[in-house]
Amino acid sequence: MNLTSRLGETAKKYYNKPAYIFNDTSSTYAELDGAVTKFACGLEKLGVKKGDHVALLLGNTPHFVISLYGALRLGATVIPINPIYTPDEIGYIVNNGDVKAIIALDLLVPLFEKMNAHLPKVEHIIVCETPQGASSDVNITNLSIYPKMKSFTSVVGSGDLSFVGPELMDDDVAVILYTSGTTGKPKGAMLTHKNLYSNARDIAEYLKITDQDRVITTLPMFHVFCLSVALNAPLMNGGTLLIVPKFSPKEIFRVAKENEATVFAGVPTMYNFLLQYPDGVAEDLKTLRLCISGGAAMPVALLKGFEQKFQVAISEGYGLSEASPVTCFNPLDRPRKPGSIGTSIVNVENKVVDENGEEVPVGQVGELIVRGPNVMIGYYKLPEESAFAIRDGWLYTGDLARMDEEGYFYIVDRKKDMIIVGGYNVYPREVEEVLYNHPEIVEVAVLGIPDANQGEAVNCYVVVKNQSITEEDLISYCREHLAKYKVPSKIEFLEELPKNTTGKILRRALKDKVLQK
Missing domain, CATH: 3.40.50.980 (Rossmann fold)
Incomplete structure (x- = not known):
C-alpha cells in the first residue's frame, strides 16, 4: 500500500465527502x-x-x-x-x-x-x-x-x-526533501513510498484521526511537518483538510469557528501569535479536540498559557525530515507531560545513546537516535553523509535528549547548539524556558558567542511587551533562576526574531548577526 493507492480506496469509501475546503469552496474525495x-x-x-x-x-x-x-x-x-x-x-x-x-x-x-x-x-x-x-x-x-x-x-x-x-514498490523513492542546510548546502533526504505511507498511517492511528476530523492545514505543505501530519494523515482516513494559504491569527480563528475544526497543527511561534492575538477567544476554538505542536521545542510557559486560555490540550511531538518526520508524540490516552515530546509512536523506536552508540541510563543526556519503517534510505547522491547519518539501521538525529522512567523523551537541545561556558554545558533551551516565564517576554532565543575567558558566553535575543524593561532587569531575573555560568552575559532587544516559513526561529541568522559585528 502507498499514499496514492490509499487515496483511491478512501475515495471509494467517502466519495461524496469533502476532502478539502479552500477559500470556502470544497472538493469531494x-x-x-x-x-x-x-x-x-x-x-x-x-x-x-x-x-x-x-x-x-x-x-x-x-x-x-x-x-x-x-x-x-x-x-x-x-x-x-x-x-x-x-x-x-x-x-x-x-x-x-x-x-x-x-x-x-x-x-x-x-x-x-x-x-x-x-x-x-x-x-x-x-x-x-x-x-x-x-x-x-x-x-x-x-x-x-x-x-x-x-x-x-x-x-x-x-x-x-x-x-x-x-506498479509502485515500497522501496521506490517517493519524495526527496531538501533539508534547510544549517551546516552548508541542503541535503536531499530520500523518502520511499513505505516511509511516507507508514508514518502517515501511524500518525493517524496515534492521534486517532478519523473521517470526522477537520484539520486546519496552514503549515507550509512543502514542509514535512504539514506534509505528513496535516495533509497525508487526514487523507488516510477520510478527514477534511481546511486549507489556509497563509497563517494569520485572525484567519485561524475564523476558519476554526466557521468550519468547526477539530485539529490544529502548528509550530510554537504560531501558538504564541494565537495567544497574543487580542481578539482571540476560547469560543472560536471550542470544537478543537486536539492541538499539535512540532518543528521546535514548545516553551512550557507558552503551552500552559495557551491551554489555560483556550481550554484545549496541546500534544507536543518530535520529528525530522529524515524520518518522514514523526518519531514521538505525547499520547492521548495517558497523562501528557509538559516539556516532553512524548513517547515513541507505533512501529518507531527512539533511544538515547552516548558517543559510542551505547544506550545511556534513564535521565542522562545523550544523542537521540531513531529506527523504524519511516527512516529515509539516505541522502541523494551523498553516500558518505548517508553512512554517517544511518548506522546499524539507526538514524542519528543530532539532537540531545533524555528519557524518563516512563519512556517519555525530552529534547534538551541541538547537539551543535550546546554552549560550553568554562567547561560547563549550557543548553539554550533551559535558559529560554526561564525567560519565557517572565511576564514581559514575548519571544526569546539563546545562543553561544565566543568569549576570550570562558570559551563561550550566553547571549540572548528577546522580544518584549514592555519597552521600559532593561537588560539588567532580565539578567537579574535570570540570576534568581539559573546557575551563575548559565546566566546571560548579554541580552539584546529586537522587534521580532528571524524565522523561516514554518515559523521556526532561525538561530543561524542570529549567529550571523553576531559574527558581522
Missing part, C-alpha cells in the same frame, strides 16, 4: 481522486515517467495536493521546494535534484524565464493559476510563447480517468 488521476495521465503525455523527478514550488492550495498525489500515482519522485526561496537556492535544488518537470505558482513565471538557461535538465514548467497571479502582470493564457511552459489546467484537461499508473 471522488473529485480529488479524479483530478489526481487525470493529472498523472497528463504528466505521462508530456513524457514524464516513473522515476523522473518533479519539483513543486507551490503554496497551500489544492494544486499542491493534486500535484503531489498525481506525480506519485505516475511513479515520479516529488521534490517540494519553498516557493519564496531565492533563484540561487531554487537553482541549486532543481539542478542537484535532477528535476525534469516543475509545477509552480504563476507568480514565478518571470523568475523561470530568467533562470531558463541555468536549468538545462528541466523540460517542462507547469504553471498553476492563483488569484494573486491573475491580479498581476503574469499572463498564463498565452504560455505557448514559452516552449517549456504549460498551464496546470491544460495538463489536467489532457488526462484520462481510465489512466492506470505503473
Whole structure:
C-alpha cells in the first residue's frame, strides 16, 4: 500500500465527502481522486515517467495536493521546494535534484524565464493559476510563447480517468526533501513510498484521526511537518483538510469557528501569535479536540498559557525530515507531560545513546537516535553523509535528549547548539524556558558567542511587551533562576526574531548577526 493507492480506496469509501475546503469552496474525495488521476495521465503525455523527478514550488492550495498525489500515482519522485526561496537556492535544488518537470505558482513565471538557461535538465514548467497571479502582470493564457511552459489546467484537461499508473514498490523513492542546510548546502533526504505511507498511517492511528476530523492545514505543505501530519494523515482516513494559504491569527480563528475544526497543527511561534492575538477567544476554538505542536521545542510557559486560555490540550511531538518526520508524540490516552515530546509512536523506536552508540541510563543526556519503517534510505547522491547519518539501521538525529522512567523523551537541545561556558554545558533551551516565564517576554532565543575567558558566553535575543524593561532587569531575573555560568552575559532587544516559513526561529541568522559585528 502507498499514499496514492490509499487515496483511491478512501475515495471509494467517502466519495461524496469533502476532502478539502479552500477559500470556502470544497472538493469531494471522488473529485480529488479524479483530478489526481487525470493529472498523472497528463504528466505521462508530456513524457514524464516513473522515476523522473518533479519539483513543486507551490503554496497551500489544492494544486499542491493534486500535484503531489498525481506525480506519485505516475511513479515520479516529488521534490517540494519553498516557493519564496531565492533563484540561487531554487537553482541549486532543481539542478542537484535532477528535476525534469516543475509545477509552480504563476507568480514565478518571470523568475523561470530568467533562470531558463541555468536549468538545462528541466523540460517542462507547469504553471498553476492563483488569484494573486491573475491580479498581476503574469499572463498564463498565452504560455505557448514559452516552449517549456504549460498551464496546470491544460495538463489536467489532457488526462484520462481510465489512466492506470505503473506498479509502485515500497522501496521506490517517493519524495526527496531538501533539508534547510544549517551546516552548508541542503541535503536531499530520500523518502520511499513505505516511509511516507507508514508514518502517515501511524500518525493517524496515534492521534486517532478519523473521517470526522477537520484539520486546519496552514503549515507550509512543502514542509514535512504539514506534509505528513496535516495533509497525508487526514487523507488516510477520510478527514477534511481546511486549507489556509497563509497563517494569520485572525484567519485561524475564523476558519476554526466557521468550519468547526477539530485539529490544529502548528509550530510554537504560531501558538504564541494565537495567544497574543487580542481578539482571540476560547469560543472560536471550542470544537478543537486536539492541538499539535512540532518543528521546535514548545516553551512550557507558552503551552500552559495557551491551554489555560483556550481550554484545549496541546500534544507536543518530535520529528525530522529524515524520518518522514514523526518519531514521538505525547499520547492521548495517558497523562501528557509538559516539556516532553512524548513517547515513541507505533512501529518507531527512539533511544538515547552516548558517543559510542551505547544506550545511556534513564535521565542522562545523550544523542537521540531513531529506527523504524519511516527512516529515509539516505541522502541523494551523498553516500558518505548517508553512512554517517544511518548506522546499524539507526538514524542519528543530532539532537540531545533524555528519557524518563516512563519512556517519555525530552529534547534538551541541538547537539551543535550546546554552549560550553568554562567547561560547563549550557543548553539554550533551559535558559529560554526561564525567560519565557517572565511576564514581559514575548519571544526569546539563546545562543553561544565566543568569549576570550570562558570559551563561550550566553547571549540572548528577546522580544518584549514592555519597552521600559532593561537588560539588567532580565539578567537579574535570570540570576534568581539559573546557575551563575548559565546566566546571560548579554541580552539584546529586537522587534521580532528571524524565522523561516514554518515559523521556526532561525538561530543561524542570529549567529550571523553576531559574527558581522
